[in-house]
Amino acid sequence: MIWTIAKREIAEAMVTGRVPLLFVLVVIVLGTGMLVMRNDYQARLDAYALVRPDGTEPVVAVPPSPLSVFARELDDAMGRRFQISAVGIQVGETQTSANPLFGAFPTPDWLFLFRVVLGLLAFLAGYDLICREKAQGTLKLLLAGGASRGQIAAGKLLGGWLALLVPVALAALLWLVLAGPLLSLYFRPGDGPAIATFLGLGAVYLTVCFSIAAALSALFHDQTTALVSAVLAWAVLVFVVPGSGALLARQLVPVRPAAVVESENKQAFGRHMVGVFDEIRSAGSIPGHVEMEIFHAGWDRIHAEQDRIGEQAAAEAARLTRVAETMGRLSPAGAFQNAAARVTGTSIHDELALRRRLVEHKNSMLPAAFAHATASGGSFGEFLPPARSLGGVMADRRADLAALALAAALSLLAFFTAVRGYDVR
Amino acid sequence: MLEARDLTKRYEDGLLALDHLNLTVDDGELFCLLGANGAGKTTTINLFLDFIRPTDGKALVDGINVEADPLGAKGRLAYVSENVMLYGSFTARQNLEFFARLAGQAGRSRADYHMILRRVGLPEKAFEQQVKRFSKGMRQKVGIAIAIVKGAPNVLLDEPTSGLDPKSAAELMALLRELRDEGRAIFMSTHDIFRAKEHADRVGIMMEGRLVMVRTRAELEEEDLERLYLEYMEVEALAL
Numbered sequence: 272m273i274w275t276i277a278k279r280e281i282a283e284a285m286v287t288g289r290v291p292l293l294f295v296l297v298v299i300v301l302g303t304g305m306l307v308m309r310n311d312y313q314a315r316l317d318a319y320a321l322v323r324p325d326g327t328e329p330v331v332a333v334p335p336s337p338l339s340v341f342a343r344e345l346d347d348a349m350g351r352r353f354q355i356s357a358v359g360i361q362v363g364e365t366q367t368s369a370n371p372l373f374g375a376f377p378t379p380d381w382l383f384l385f386r387v388v389l390g391l392l393a394f395l396a397g398y399d400l401i402c403r404e405k406a407q408g409t410l411k412l413l414l415a416g417g418a419s420r421g422q423i424a425a426g427k428l429l430g431g432w433l434a435l436l437v438p439v440a441l442a443a444l445l446w447l448v449l450a451g452p453l454l455s456l457y458f459r460p461g462d463g464p465a466i467a468t469f470l471g472l473g474a475v476y477l478t479v480c481f482s483i484a485a486a487l488s489a490l491f492h493d494q495t496t497a498l499v500s501a502v503l504a505w506a507v508l509v510f511v512v513p514g515s516g517a518l519l520a521r522q523l524v525p526v527r528p529a530a531v532v533e534s535e536n537k538q539a540f541g542r543h544m545v546g547v548f549d550e551i552r553s554a555g556s557i558p559g560h561v562e563m564e565i566f567h568a569g570w571d572r573i574h575a576e577q578d579r580i581g582e583q584a585a586a587e588a589a590r591l592t593r594v595a596e597t598m599g600r601l602s603p604a605g606a607f608q609n610a611a612a613r614v615t616g617t618s619i620h621d622e623l624a625l626r627r628r629l630v631e632h633k634n635s636m637l638p639a640a641f642a643h644a645t646a647s648g649g650s651f652g653e654f655l656p657p658a659r660s661l662g663g664v665m666a667d668r669r670a671d672l673a674a675l676a677l678a679a680a681l682s683l684l685a686f687f688t689a690v691r692g693y694d695v696r
Numbered sequence: 697m698l699e700a701r702d703l704t705k706r707y708e709d710g711l712l713a714l715d716h717l718n719l720t721v722d723d724g725e726l727f728c729l730l731g732a733n734g735a736g737k738t739t740t741i742n743l744f745l746d747f748i749r750p751t752d753g754k755a756l757v758d759g760i761n762v763e764a765d766p767l768g769a770k771g772r773l774a775y776v777s778e779n780v781m782l783y784g785s786f787t788a789r790q791n792l793e794f795f796a797r798l799a800g801q802a803g804r805s806r807a808d809y810h811m812i813l814r815r816v817g818l819p820e821k822a823f824e825q826q827v828k829r830f831s832k833g834m835r836q837k838v839g840i841a842i843a844i845v846k847g848a849p850n851v852l853l854d855e856p857t858s859g860l861d862p863k864s865a866a867e868l869m870a871l872l873r874e875l876r877d878e879g880r881a882i883f884m885s886t887h888d889i890f891r892a893k894e895h896a897d898r899v900g901i902m903m904e905g906r907l908v909m910v911r912t913r914a915e916l917e918e919e920d921l922e923r924l925y926l927e928y929m930e931v932e933a934l935a936l
């Protein structure tokens with residue numbers, strides 16, 4: 272019974288051209304996004320080829336990730352070159368230092384396209400699910416037909432959902448297959464699970480959007496009202512809630528600007544150097560190796576303090592991120608954003624983990640770097656990026672997954688309740 | 697069998713649209729309900745279909761209380777509205793097939809559906825045409841086909857002949873008599889006094905939510921239904 276109703280819904284979407292149109296639209300949108308992001312990734316890959324360390328210099332460069340096509344986020348920050356020297360870690364100058372959190376870049380990565388464009392398409396696919404039957408006059412015949420309201424609701428929901436998700440899935444798979452041969456975009460051997468998880472999250476998010484729209488379709492009797500309310504709901508959930516969450520987070524959590532952190536670093540350096548010179552001067556004439564020891568002790572103090580400043584800044588950024596994410600989670604679009612960017616490993620959390628790892632690495636190779644500064648040569652250990660597992664990432668994002676599940680459950684409940692009480696006349 | 701027992705409906709705005717209706721339509725009986733616009737005919741039919749809930753009393757379909765078991769009651773009911781609306785982008789046969797499946801009547805062949813469409817008098821070439829551009833008469837015929845394919849023992853029709861040309865209306869009434877002869881209980885509201893007198897086993901007149909007159913076919917042989925009807929209308933006009 273449910274399947275009979277679902278099948279009719281799908282057949283109608285096929286013959287009226289809704290499904291073919293949706294497929295073509297999504298192919299164009301996702302393809303354009305992939306092309307633009309591939310070029311962006313390629314540019315960073317080229318830049319990386321220039322700065323890639325050869326082991327003779329105290330330099331760390333993290334390669335850009337092809338997963339940035341799905342969620343670019345902070346990948347350019349991660350593709351940067353880090354020069355490790357006696358003065359600390361310096362960010363490569365030719366590369367832009369990204370605003371770590373709130374540079375509202377409408378980068379057409381798939382995360383943005385799913386969240387905004389496909390989200391809107393999902394709202395448009397569901398807004399008239401029930402009220403269209405009323406407008407075209409078929410609702411009475413349908414309700415008199417022998418299926419319960421629950422079955423009708425379930426059948427229409429299932430049919431409409433498949434008519435949305437199948438074309439989107441086909442379009443996405445098409446581009447994943449064509450990425451290599453057509454766009455020379457090659458993923459790394461281990462990227463499969465992350466891509467699958469990303470698309471799975473996308474499907475859940477679109478399901479939430481669709482069921483919210485379906486609930487609206489059963490709350491209104493007039494298609495125009497339902498359409499206006501669906502577009503309004505989309506704007507609120509995609510832009511207003513996450514946007515004001517981020518804004519509010521910045522008011523609530525104080526974060527020192529990068530320039531202030533930089534100058535604190537420099538001050539620390541200056542202060543300790545003055546201390547070292549004072550110490551050497553007041554020691555009078557001392558043997559060279561003792562003088563060297565005083566120097567080394569000074570370096571150690573500088574690095575300890577700079578690491579502390581760095582940790583503090585990272586902690587502030589982490590706190591700000593957590594607050595912004597918590598507020599964004601009030602909207603399924605925010606929850607999807609939080610989770611999906613983490614899956615591709617390009618989120619602020621990954622950036623912070625990278626920095627932490629970088630400091631460890633720096634401290635381990637400091638003696639060699641010091642030697643490099645004074646003499647020449649020396650060998651520098653290989654930098655190992657922070658390890659991550661998809662399972663760990665998902666566990667870390669369970670609040671976002673729960674928020675998505677809750678939003679789906681609530682909107683489905685609203686949908687079925689509204690259909691049960693829908694006035695036929 | 698259709699039964700209304702003290703069936704009453706007062707709308708949210710306080711209007712008493714149906715006032716303690718008591719009526720039985722037996723199996724194998726064709727009952728025509730006459731009444732001016734706003735008399736409460738559609739309200740009565742909507743109550744049998746669970747489209748609205750009664751304020752008082754109950755509607756029974758083959759003894760099943762509609763309010764208590766709407767799905768069970770609907771399974772034994774077929775419904776043809778005043779203006780049958782179908783899925784425009786599907787053909788007549790596809791519409792019929794969908795509603796047949798919905799009624800649990802799967803496993804019929806295309807030829808079976810064509811046979812039913814032929815029976816209701818839909819032109820052959822329209823069977824596999826999208827119903828989008830169907831005239832009202834053609835849609836009413838598909839509506840009857842849907843009622844037939846469901847095979848329900850009770851049929852409710854809300855002014856099914858209004859707006860139909862005389863030939864189509866006559867064909868429809870002939871079909872209803874066939875269905876009646878198959879033993880179904882048929883309840884139809886109409887403005888068409890002449891066809892009611894000609895085809896109905898019993899005729900009722902409803903006024904302001906009350907059933908004010910019921911006559912059998914035999915009784916109507918001796919009476920002029922049109923005069924009776926107009927007399928009641930005058931009484932109503934005087935009362936206003």
Ligand SMILES: Nc1ncnc2c1ncn2[C@@H]1O[C@H](COP(=O)(O)OP(=O)(O)O)[C@@H](O)[C@H]1O
Pocket residue numbers: 696707708709711713731732733734735736737738739740
């Ligand atoms: N949803 C409603 N709310 C309030 N009043 C209604 C509603 N539907 C019908 N009515 C009123 O109930 C009365 C009976 O209507 P109806 O059953 O449609 O009459 P008929 O079908 O005999 O023309 C009319 O006065 C009509 O205005």
Ligand SMILES: [Mg+2]
Pocket residue numbers: 737738739854
């Ligand atoms: Mg009416």
